[in-house]
Amino acid sequence: MIRKACISDVKTIHKLINISAAKGEVLPRSLTDVYHCLRDFFVFLEGEEIAGICAMNIIWDNLAEIRSLYVRDKHRRKGIGSKLVHACTNEASGLGIGRLFTLTYEKEFFSQMGFAVTERTKLPEKIWADCFRCPKYPDYCDETMMVLDIDV
């Protein structure tokens, strides 16, 4: 089952992001960051356990980022990641936001969700807010920029 995150999820969300960040898959986030961005998050529950998380962060007019997507190893390839991204795209559509992007190593996953690879320079400078804090910025970033245009 998918639902918006609530305050009691914060510590688990923080833990899952940082498990994934330690493997270099997503950017690390502080506990403070998670509190501040809690309303961005959806969680997928398997029973009592949070099996996966995903955030949709509004960047600017008509643009939002999919980030902090993570599904626990034991729950992968069961459609949970896709459902989490769908929840974010539906929310973006409801808010009138027509374009989503992500910076990712998971090209196949996002391709099957309809995302297409694009040049970073085609998106506005606003997207760099997180990148400035990333140790790989600017010369060592090896992630792929992908975008999805949706109906609003």
Ligand SMILES: CC(C)(COP(=O)(O)OP(=O)(O)OC[C@H]1O[C@@H](n2cnc3c(N)ncnc32)[C@H](O)[C@@H]1OP(=O)(O)O)[C@@H](O)C(=O)NCCC(=O)NCCS
């Ligand atoms: C990417 C991730 C969220 C996918 O979650 P998931 O729940 O396993 O994804 P789904 O089951 O919805 O996958 C749907 C489809 O995506 C594709 N896919 C998913 N993971 C894939 C992989 N590792 N390699 C290739 N294709 C993949 C497949 O086509 C899959 O369909 P199939 O299982 O019928 O073949 C998960 O692997 C993960 O948490 N990875 C580590 C964190 C990360 O890289 N996050 C992305 C940061 S932007």
